[in-house]
Amino acid sequence: MLKALTRIFGKGEEARPAPVAELPAVERPAASAESQDKPTRSPRADHKASKPPRSDKPKADKPPRQTPAASPKAEWKPEDFQVEPEEGKTRFHDFALDPRLMHAIHDLGFTYCTPIQAQVLGHTLKGRDAIGRAQTGTGKTAAFLVSIITQLLITPPPKERYMGEPRALIIAPTRELVVQIAKDAAALTKYTKLNVMSFVGGMDFDKQLKQLEEKYCDILVATPGRLLDFNQRGEVHLDMVEVMVLDEADRMLDMGFIPQVRQIIRQTPYKGERQTLLFSATFTDDVMNLAKQWTVDPAIVEIEPENVASDTVEQHVYAVAGSDKYKLLYNLITQNDWTRVMVFANRKDEVRRIEERLTRDGVSAAQMSGDVPQVKRIKVLEGFREGKIRVLVATDVAGRGIHVDAISHVINFTLPEDPDDYVHRIGRTGRAGTSGTSISFAGEDDAFALPPIEALIGRKIDCEIPPAELLKPVPRHS
Secondary structure, three states, X not given: OHHHHHHHHOOOOOOOOOOOOOOOOOOOOOOOOOOOOOOOOOOHHHHHHHOOOOOOOOOOOOOOOXXXXXXXXXXXOHXXXXXXXXOOOOEHHXXXXXXXXXXXXXXXXXXXXXXXXXXXXXXXXXXXXXXXXXXXXXXXXXXXXXXXXXXXXXXXXXXXXXXXXXXXXXXXXXXXXXXXXXXXXXXXXOOOOOOEEEEOOOOOHHHHHHHHHHOOXXXXXXXXXXXXXXXHOOOOOOOOXXXXXXXXXXXXXXXXXXXXHHHHHHOOOOHHHOEEEEEEOOOOHHHXXXXXXXXXXXXXXXXXXXXXXXXXXXXXEEEOOHHHHHHHHHHXXXXXXXXXXXXXXXXXXXXXXXXXXXXXXXXXXXXXXXXXXXXXXXXXXXXXXXXXXOEEEEOHHHOOOOOOOOOOEEEEOXXXXXXXXXXXXXXXXXXXXXXXXXXXXXXXXXXXXXXXXXXXXXXXXXXXXXXXXXXXXXXXXX
């Protein structure tokens, strides 16, 4: 596949570069017009002059942004972050990263790069565009954030700047994924003066707008629809974007977001004047056609999904009648005393019924679906992370983009019809090299979905008959 992809873009994959001694400000190569999607634009100076002045948001009198308060402990030094070289592994030390960024990486406990990080950073830190194929849980978010932060720290911001002009733009398909990326970006920029903002639908527009009135925007993470709202109202201008990331491009295609993404890209500099990174779980023809339109000579990095699906997650399938599924679920959770479990079902009404029955039977549970308001969804996720909620029952709206540590088990109450969704579901456990367990219930209504899943992950999953004690009646609760 890699040879075929490199033929599409006309150049072979370069050998992985040696550790970067110095990272100068990136000069992007000259490029032809962006494709028919890109309208003719005035030079940047003319474009800037055409913007109405925003006297309500002055820059000259703006007080300097505050650096995070220093720790009362001894000042951190790069020497405090020691990671020994290890054969076959790439350290963050092997790239010439800013000490402020390394301090944050140290705080997060990162030592060696994941495969996607090692391969992507070798190209993107030199300013090259990249297309990455990787599932969630492989570390791709940190890969593009490290690259963005490095670029913004090396290159000083322009002297003439409006409040709503992000220097880096990350577009993601779901609200949960945007919130998670923004959270990761805030953790990695904590020792810099870079400001991270996130715009998503379903939350108070004015509260999100207030961010732009208080400080400059360096890194903006947004869903396509809400970003267009801000852009069309003249609150966000995208002509100064230096780095653009499209995360989960295949998901954006499936959800019908590409027309909106095209409108957004029209507002950014030409592809030869910005760095573009595109990530997708699959390399379909549609995804690669978009990549060809929006990137210049991209490096192509592939991380096989089978590594995520099968190496770190122990997978089981129980053959069970539909009428016995709830008994099996309840007994698995209570008899094993599991404390952080995700349960997936295909429909919102199934999710609601499962959550209601678990709550009635004394198991702390909450639901996550498209019917749950965004503000409540954020509270639910925080409760789940903190251990206040024992079981999170969700549709595939939570299948991607939710990163919660120490999820021990994922249970597929109903098998998904799309095999890719199975991989994303079980990827909620066994993350970052830890082990996890997935258990799927195969009943008379959904057992047909198992063979395509096995074909995708490249292995057979034996069906088991649940032991009698796991099918005991659920005790009555007052």
